[in-house]
Amino acid sequence: MKKLLLLVGLLIAAPYFSDASLRVFACEPEWASLAEEIGGDKVSTFSATHAQQNPHYIRARPSLIAKIRRADLLICSGAGLEVGWLPILLQKADAALQPGRRGYINASDHVTVLELPTVVDRSLxxxxxxxxxxxxxxxxNILKVANVIYERLCQLDAENAPYYQDRLEQFQQRWTIASAQWKKRxxxxxxxxxxxxxxxxxxxLDWLEMKKVGSLxxxxxxxxxxxxxNQLLKEAETTELSLIIHTPYENDKAAQWLSSRTGTTVVELPYTIGGNEQSNDLFGLYDQTISLLIEAVSNER
Ligand SMILES: [Zn+2]
Structure with a gap:
């Protein structure tokens, strides 16, 4: 009987222990996708938000708590993007996943953050x-964060370091070539x-050297x-406004209002993985974004 119980116990435990992959909890789909590029089949990823959700505002649901509890690595944008929900999830997460620990990657800590305010007035x-x-x-920025993900995967799973290195190098090569082509196009x-x-x-817009006129x-x-x-409309009279862009999760009512008065083209860009049918990885996302912008500008002219 003892032997039988042991066998049953092993059978129950087997699926858990045979799953050797590192569990990556990404706050946004772009980081889940990047973790897959570097981690390949050694990682299983989960994204807390999807392309139809505003990453500033989601609810810290129990299902997310369950996911973060089992995670080995957390990858988020940081710089306050997830301030409304991530701290609640982190309260339930392992010590290794807390800010500053090796299980936590804050993408914005590793890139040059733009639009840093000189005066912070949260009351506004x-x-x-x-x-x-x-x-x-x-x-x-993607390349910079890819490097950090690689380093952390190696720390968490040293045995597979050569595998991660190989994948990082392949990604860097493909991404550098693709980036040059996107810039050229x-x-x-x-x-x-x-x-x-x-x-x-x-x-x-900064990377493509486009001109930011304002926000709705x-x-x-x-x-x-x-x-x-009305203020934007006034500015549009003096500036040659070409495009109004928004994400799949934003209401386009205001964009259409301004467009109807200025004749400016409104474009919905995928913004992240899953933002449209073709944006199923980072390459697709960038390809689509560039194509949609070029198409909209050429229609405009
Ligand atoms: Zn924002």
């Missing part, structure tokens, strides 16, 4: 008090004037108001 409702946290839409976008809904495309939100996190939209 600005949800970017630590600078702009939407760091994944510059390919240079997007030459016509340089200097194009853009209005965004929220400042979630800052890194992209009066401040990051505050919904468009009539007076702010």
């Amino acid at each position: 409702g600005d949800i970017h008090p630590e600078g702009n946290p939407h760091v994944h839409l510059n390919p240079v 997007s030459a016509s976008l340089k200097g194009t004037s853009v209005v965004v809904y929220h400042k979630n495309f800052t890194y992209l 939100e009066p401040k990051p996190g505050l919904p468009p108001t009539a007076s702010h939209l």
Whole structure:
């Protein structure tokens, strides 16, 4: 009987122990995708948010707590993007996943954060008090975070370090070639004037040297108001506004309002993995983003 119980116990435990892969809990789909690029079949990833959700605002649901409890590595954008929900999840997570520990990667700690405020006044409702946290839409940032993910995977799973190194090198090579091609393809976008809904495309516009005219939100996190939209309309009279861009999770009502008065094209960009059908990995996301922008600008001209 004892033997039988032991056997039953082993059978129950087997699926758990045979699963040798590292569990990666990503706050956003772009980091889950990047972890897969470097970790291959040695990692299993989970993203707390999806492309139809605003990563600033999700609920710290029990299912997310269950996921974070089992995670070996956490990858988030940081710079306050997840401040509304991640601290609640972290309270339930392992000590190894806490900020500053090797199980926690804060992408914005490893890149140059843009739009750092000189004066922080949270009373005005600005949800970017630590600078702009939407760091994944510059390919240079992706490479930097890829390196950090590689280092942490090696620390957590030294046995497979050569495997991670091989994957990192392959990714770096493919990504560098692709980035040069994207930049070349997007030459016509340089200097194009853009209005965004929220400042979630800052890194992209910066990289492509496009011109940021304004946001439909009066401040990051505050919904468009009539007076702010009228102000933008006034500015559009003097600036040659080419595009209004937004993500799949943002309401396009204000964009359509401004578009109908200025004749400016509205473009929905995927923003992250899963933001449209073709954006199923980081390469697809960037390919799609560039293609949609080029198409919209050429229609505009
Ligand atoms: Zn934001």
